[in-house]
Amino acid sequence: MLKKEKDPAFVKFRGIVKRFGKVTAVEAMDLDIPEGALVTLLGPSGCGKTTLLRMLAGLESPTHGDIIIKGKRVNDTPIHRRNLGMIFQNYALFPHKTIFDNVAFGLKYRGIPRDVMKDKVLAALEMVRLPGVENRMPSQLSGGQQQRIALARAIVIEPDVLLMDEPLSALDENLREDMRREIDKLQQDLGVTTIFVTHDQREALSMSDKIVVMKDGRVQQEGTPIEVYNNSANHFVADFLGHSNFIGSTVEAPENGRIRVRLDDGSSFLTNPSETFNPGDRADIVIRAQKFAINHRSDQGELAGMNVLSGRIRERNYMGGEVSYYVELANGEVIHVINLVKRNPFRRGDDVTIAVDPENCRLLRELP
């Protein structure tokens, strides 16, 4: 069977600006959402991610710019004609309607005959693995179950785009993981284009086809989870996606595709640059806490080709599977290291070396 070509720009934002009075929530945004993909808008609160989602839904209108769904400009299409499925943080189930009536709500307004409606509703409940609850009231279900009903209510109308506004943040930690996998699987099974808003980098990294990192109403970086994690475009992205060390340095010279830099404490590092640098430039080496390997200083093993620093453990936090160390260098700088727990975790006061592969040392231009 000939597979239909997927539209790489199923949803398009073109020059979107949104102002609330004097506050700019979204600034000159251009963004393409590929068909069938799960795209995450990731950023801290106030970064404009929810506003962007609400503009796509039709709950806010952009101050400037165009929103295009399936090649059609929808700026002037009211929300009820956009055929979108929306999932809210607080579920937003209708408390006075049964589960059946909640799920059937969108079908009713699409003029689906009663018997077809019934089949579709029951199939949707089956799909979110909650068959048999159709006669209950929302208040009789747990939070996780309510969110699954909300999911059923949104997918039963076969929306062009599924919009999720922090759908997991009201759930307990353990439930969140289950629900995340549930959404991920459902999205893949249905192949529905999905936009997922979150401030949780783990959610974003684990389920997205594409992550859009936002800050102050602007896109900081877009790419696959691996791209944005390993090749963070700037300090903000590197920091937001978890536990990065920024080490100040001066560029010395290129060396076999790498760049050699001199750290402020005098050590020399080979780094993996994302852009071109000239000798003498100031740059920050970005190294994730997990990329360091920590060893006793006496234990000089396989360190050939690695960048090595030595210091003393100032603080240790045991976290079950992993341990987080804060290693103080001779010049007082503190490096955050996260390692898996081996036989005996290091203790506070231990003299250690920390080593990192040049591959994992990204070089970013120093912030002005």
Next chain:
Amino acid sequence: MTNGKSWKPWALLSPSLSAVFLLLVIPVCFVVVYSFWLRAPSGGDIPAFQWGNYAKFFADFFYPSLLIRTIRVALETVVLCLVMGYVPAYFFYRTESRFKPVLMILIMLPFWISFIIRTLSWINILGDSGLINHLLLKAGLISSPFSMLYNEGAVLMGLLQYLLPFMILNIYVSLDGIDKSLTEAATSLGCTEWQAFREVTLPLSLPGVSAGCLLVFVLTCGTYLPPMILGGPGNDMIANLIFKRIIGTLDWPFGSAISTLLLGLLGVIVYTYNRYLGINQIFKSLR
């Protein structure tokens, strides 16, 4: 084993419970007891137990007709308050204006002025030499004052200005508890704003609507100032009759009997309302 702290809620409740008991329950019991007493031709009250006062009420259609009129006026007031109260309440729910707190205070403002003064002030507006007639005469639209006072319309006006804030606040409180994302969810599923209002907002605001209606109804049944000040001879309600019997002719036994009947009737209405309109049911579904 009993919970060692079980007395605490009672201790905290005791001041208000004793106030209610001393100032409400006991006086009401006195009224009920009085309603069986006899009134001597000389004017004194004679303790007795007989149904004469109640028989007297139903013997002459004049008295029950006042009760019927009271209920009719109360229902009219409820409908007017509901229609005129829902719209502002909904406005308060939806508005994001920074003047909302000021507007809310304006709703409360009438409570700062005595009910009697507010009722009397309508004479200055509706009276023959009041504001409206003055302006109409001056504008040459009418040649002689247009009579607006001392009829049921004026009484309803007086009741409305007294009771509208209660209705607005009751409905507003109910609306305010409705998550606005419910309307957003409804419209995202294909409803227009109006359909979403009918499907979601209106049904979820019914607890406030029904509480407001009940409150307005009961308060109207018990009020005598608007008919007394703004009504004519034919606009008396049941509370005016009680007032006249007890304060006017000092006929405590008969006045008490009418009071007891009104109390019983309102009790039955509140009970039935609660039971068949299922107020509790609605509350339950609100999470």
